[in-house]
Amino acid sequence: MYLRDGFPGQRLHVLPRPLAKQALQRSPTSRLLVTDAGYFPHAARHGRVRRTGAAEAIFILCEAGAGWCEMGEVRHDVHAGEVLMIPPRQPHRYYADDSDPWSIWWLHVTGADLPDLLAAIGLDLARPTAPAADPVQAADLIESICNDLARDETSSSLTAAAGAAWHLLAQLAAERHRRSVGDASINRIQAHLREHLAESFSVPGLAADAGFSTSHFSARFHAVTGFSVTEYVKRLRMARARELLLTTDRSIADIAAEVGYPDQFYFSRQFRAVAGSSPRHFRRRVTDETPADGPLSR
Template identity: 50%
Template sequence: MIPEPNAIPRFPDGFPGQRMRVLPRPVVAEALRAPTTSHVLVTDVGFFPRASSHGRARPHGARQSIVIVCAAGRGTCELPSGTHQVRAGQALLISAGTPHRYEADEHDPWTIWWFHVAGSGVAEHFATIGATVDQPVIGLGDPQRVIALIDTIIRRMERDETMSTLVAASGAAWHALALLAADRRTVAHDTIDPIEATIEHLRGASSTRVSVGELAGMAGLSESHYTALFRRATGYGVLEFQTRLRMGLARELLDTTDRTISSIAHQVGYPDPLYFSRQFRRIHAMSPSEYRSHDKG
């Protein structure tokens, strides 16, 4: 039996760093009648980092189907089929109308990227993924790719509620559902490499510096053990690997845009353009301007 909504603690002030967008229901109704968004339509989307005390109980289910990708920590979901554990690198899928209750773990609350989706094609997507009431949790070989698409949905929906935005969000959701189907792993048998999972997290957030402690926590390891395994996997220390990811993005911007060095430095996470240029020269043996002037391709 699924408990009533007030059986789960609420989060009145949200979570530091959270992002969330919810379409007005009249907009949803109109979009579900439009040919371009009637198949797959994102109605709600969000990112809840370390969502302590987060929980939802819907005894009669939700009007939309729900996709939750757990990036770190863990949580549980109670369905008519029983209680299911959700851990980092896994996705939870709940079909519309399915009674459910889910919540973050008390001691290791999850960090989740999520969206609600409606439309005539959603049930078919869920069937292709293999998500059912009995098996609502799937493992992901490359969770960061799905997370990146959910981030794209949030960014689009943060702009406005125009049809062009809804179409773009729908396209990203369709892609995310396709990846869930193509990349799924059976939770009972597959083990997700925690080091690779954190590496993919870094690749998806290359302009943001993430501490060794945060990454080690995501992997469930001590900092010293994590650092040794990370170097073995990449050949670099954690901070140097992040620097090289930033420089890869900087090279792309230098090659494909006319933006100033200062603007590029800020985008890839260096508030000080002079420090950025020193780091760039250390790795490339030339300045950003010199690199841009070279013929390539």
């Protein structure tokens, strides 16, 4: 039996359909509107079937684990660090992997500018998935959308969410351009850092692996990701730590060690710098939240 939602620590925000209809009739949300957004951590047995598709384009960012989506009788596997785009009105079904269920950030987007943005991103029915050059930044943007939608349902909050969504989609379009001009070496280093999250590293060593001088590598890495190597790794580690805080009852010391910080107190300082709260307070605040009810069309 598969589940649509109801995962411990999840976030789920859905606009009432009459409100969404009103927002699409006024500027600037007529140009771009986020109607649904959320986060499903370690979503075991997660699955959805939409025989007539959704009215909006659906973007799913796989933060960890894996899953798959079937459209037009073609199955597409989705791995950690990848984005899946499902076009509007496209029948589909998707599921978390049985042995390594995904953790996903997701959103539904519509509006007059959506077709042009989808064309710029370059994902379509034939090729609906692509690696996110910076999955940490993409997750941060969707999290900010969730925060905007959780604040209230005023025009200002919907506009703020639309702005973050525009940033996200523009970033995906820019990543398509970077892939076309060739950043395979940087993407390979990013994949290595994600796969060896807790291991120590040196920037000169990574630069040598990529075939660049240290200074050129650092500049190129920042141009692709928007972060220094050290900051990028820190955010990767903190994303994994947030997932473990939400989906396990492991101690903070254990989680710190899992993500590469043998010193629990240093880990806590780094976590606060990224998340804005201590690990203990983050776990308590998020797990105490009551998930919202979702609509039938989500």
